[in-house]
Amino acid sequence: MILIVGDGNFSYSLSFVRKLSPALGNSTIATSFEDEVTCFQKYGEKARSNLLSLKELGSLVFHGIDATCLEAYPAIGGIHKFKQVIFNFPHTGRKANIKLNRALLSKFFKSASKVLEDEGKVEVTLCAGQGGTPEDSKQREKCNHWQIVDMATHGGFILQNVQNFVPIDGYLSTGRRGAGNIFHTEGAKTHIFIKSPSPPNLSDDWSSSALLYETTELPSSLNRRLKYDSGTPRLPQQYFSENICDKLKHLVNSSYDPCLSEVFQNHLQKSNFVQINIKELGCCPKCAKVFENQICSFKSQQNNLLTVFRPSLALEVGFVMEKVLEFPETVSFCAAAPVFTKPTANKISSLCFEMMIIGKSKYGKNAQELSTCDILNILSILFDERNVSLCVNLKPVCRNSCNNDEHLHLCDQHLPTNISLPSNIHVGLVYLLHLAADYKIDSLEIISIGNNATEMSHIVGYTCSFVDKSTCKLFLTIIDMDILSCLLLNGLDTKNQQVLWSLCKETQRRLFDACLHNIPYKSNSLFPPKYVLHISFWILDSSSCNTEAIIDEKRMEFTEERFLQILSYTCDDLIKAVKLVDKYIEQSTNSASGTRTSLCYEMVYSSHEYCFYKTNALQLQELVAKNVSKYLKVMIR
The missing domain is CATH 3.30.930.10 (Bira Bifunctional Protein; Domain 2)
Structure with a gap:
């Protein structure tokens, strides 16, 4: 089954069914956000004519369907799982309110994930420059586009492809700013999303002995990668x-x-x-x-x-x-x-x-x-x-x-x-x-x-x-x-x-x-979001130690090598880059205390394979801070 949401005058749904195959019309459900009366008032007799033609082809039509809670409607969420959900030119109907449109996308993706088949796809078409991907013909600052890739992560989706939107014969784009006005679709892009595979479980199931190389047991992140099949090469x-x-x-x-x-x-x-x-x-x-x-x-x-x-x-x-x-x-x-x-x-x-x-x-x-x-x-x-x-x-x-x-x-x-x-x-x-x-x-x-x-x-x-x-x-x-x-x-x-x-x-x-x-390799996620976070800490030693930061003898002296190992073992392949961005040496007023050093590292988190959003990055950063302070003689700032 195919679900089309937010179709104002039903011209897209009708053109889509005719192009797909009129005989397969009963495999398509077309919906509008407006109720039936409002729909006909806003879009006129053309909407009524398109609706009747759709029904003649066997398609189901529903009015008053909110794309942000599809699972709440028994006729949609209670019966079917769809192989494709299409949402063309979503908009809250208000001028220049980017945050509301981002929220609309976020809620739609959360809802779509509940009515989509595991192998299904979601297609969202946006006007030129709205999506915020490198494929957009109009490039905007991040604060001025809808951040569609980031919003999709809220529903567990990753971007698979971006295509030029080519209007189907018979499609008439209407609904500009909540009215029945026509809007331009030149440069519009269709974004195709799939459900993300389940990411690996990240944990701290390794010990300090791994950092000292005192054990012949590899951390699970490495061990899992070495257990490949002996038959067909993985x-x-x-x-x-x-x-x-x-x-x-x-x-x-x-x-x-x-x-x-x-x-x-x-x-x-x-x-x-x-x-x-x-x-x-x-x-x-x-x-x-x-x-x-x-x-x-x-x-x-x-x-x-x-x-x-x-x-x-x-x-x-x-x-x-x-x-x-x-x-x-x-x-x-x-x-x-x-x-x-x-x-x-x-x-x-x-x-x-x-x-x-x-x-x-x-x-x-x-x-x-x-x-x-x-x-x-x-x-x-x-x-x-x-x-x-x-x-x-x-x-x-x-x-x-x-x-x-x-x-x-x-x-x-x-x-x-x-x-x-x-x-x-x-x-x-x-x-x-x-x-x-x-x-x-x-x-x-x-x-x-x-x-x-x-x-x-x-x-x-x-x-x-x-x-x-x-x-x-x-x-x-x-x-x-x-x-x-x-x-x-x-x-x-x-x-x-x-x-x-x-x-x-x-x-x-x-x-x-x-x-x-010999076909070109494409990653699961096209243009995955990247999150840049920082971690700062004081390096502890006998001279910098005080009553508030007593050094655990089980912890090891800080070296960048051990720090990088902790990142490798903790983050698996979700961390893409590490860079020392600041080093500060504080001179103590107490001559007996000497000096102490603070380091600040910048880390870039991203994934080409899994849905990875900012909350995930922040949780991972917390785990990194926990493991760094657990195994090394440092104090997180």
């Missing part, structure tokens, strides 16, 4: 990893070993952790600094081995070398798994998906030997198959020695200034360079993607070749599948990588459709 990263694997088999046919690939994959899935030799790493200050800043480690150590969340598949080189040396001849295999790095202000999510491709060969010509050219060809074929006009390039890693000549380091100043290395790639490169002396690295090159053969817009991975004493050559490639998937999927920006890890079923369906059919 993640686009898995889909493209399997695609690369298939092409690899074709290129190196006889040398590809599926059993070895399975062994390596099982090894990666068994645990999300690896161990690092602290003593060995500590002798290289630069390597140690990178790992300290970017990996998630545990305090517990045994025999100088530090247990860490796997920050890069490069740390599996030891396992790979052990397995590869068991094969005397040429062999190649691959596997893929998640890796973890610390949240940053630019990337709150700490998850990433990597793929490792390994090849071993004897020196000399071998048709099945895996090479850098093969990897570049595979990636180029992937882009060509999906009609993506990007080029795959290689850039040798510039290495400069430090105090210890055995260690080589990535020289960041040789990278373009507009590109920063993703944390997982940075850690992997530094780790391989740290091991250069032991494994005799022959070459190390960064894989970049650009619009031409020289441009370096995105760094997606790196390739490395080793030489051992048995005249064998080991070739290793690691690819950041998150970045690569964003580049392969039309409509998905690399700045929005967290979408790939979405728990929303509708988002997963859209992503997988985009993978399978």
Whole structure:
């Protein structure tokens, strides 16, 4: 059933039924806000004629229906659930009262949600500039438009699409300012809304040990994302990893070993952790600094081995070398798994998906030997198959020695200034360079993607070749599948990588459709509202402590890293940006008290997947403040 509300002279309803199919007229209910007498007085004989024609086509017509309480009418809310509810040019009938019109929309969406099917749609058409979306031909200040996207959140709706309003033949727009006057519809937009999926439950079901990395249990927000099905890939990263694997088999046919690939994959899935030799790493200050800043480690150590969340598949080189040396001849295999790095202000999510491709060969010509050219060809074929006009390039890693000549380091100043290395790639490169002396690295090159053969817009991975004493050559490639998937999927920006890890079923369906059919990806919510909120707090220490703010010994010293982790664990993917906007140091009048520091952070909340309105953002902000003061030595201002 289709419900049309607020139709003044019934010309739209009649034109709609005739266009849809006169035979389906009995599937449409047309309503007006005015009672029958007022309707005919205001809109004249044309309204009476349209009404009679509608009834002849089998449509039901009701007068005196308030669109803000549809569920209250037995003939509408008590019988039917509609697949479509249409409201054209809603208006309170008063001049320039934007707040009343916003309230009208808010109440309508609340009511429409009660009479709409779960998979149904609501269509609202507004005059040019009224809606307030980027699609409007007339752009107004936020205070001067109706904020339709925000108002729809009150009914649990998200904006799916915006279309130009094209009047149906026979439609006559009347009702300007509560009278029967004609109004112009040029530039009008039809906004299409759907019911929002149920958002995930956010809670504080994690402990301070997660902030100290003293537990091997991940917070539920991360854990849920790792429980993907082993059958059909749920993640686009898995889909493209399997695609690369298939092409690899074709290129190196006889040398590809599926059993070895399975062994390596099982090894990666068994645990999300690896161990690092602290003593060995500590002798290289630069390597140690990178790992300290970017990996998630545990305090517990045994025999100088530090247990860490796997920050890069490069740390599996030891396992790979052990397995590869068991094969005397040429062999190649691959596997893929998640890796973890610390949240940053630019990337709150700490998850990433990597793929490792390994090849071993004897020196000399071998048709099945895996090479850098093969990897570049595979990636180029992937882009060509999906009609993506990007080029795959290689850039040798510039290495400069430090105090210890055995260690080589990535020289960041040789990278373009507009590109920063993703944390997982940075850690992997530094780790391989740290091991250069032991494994005799022959070459190390960064894989970049650009619009031409020289441009370096995105760094997606790196390739490395080793030489051992048995005249064998080991070739290793690691690819950041998150970045690569964003580049392969039309409509998905690399700045929005967290979408790939979405728990929303509708988002997963859209992503997988985009993978399978190469159709542009569109998020559930078009132009979702963004809410900018701030949190300020004093950093507490022994000198700033007073009787009103006694420090709980169980709380930890404030660091920005721990603060960002709390945001990541608390807000999941609902937080889009974090920025330190103010730092204030207060000098105490009491010389014994010293100074104390206040920080103010700005946070942007939004969701492309769920209905998320201001009340939700404020509730989430309260939870953030609660967890920050619960786990860190701070006092909320």
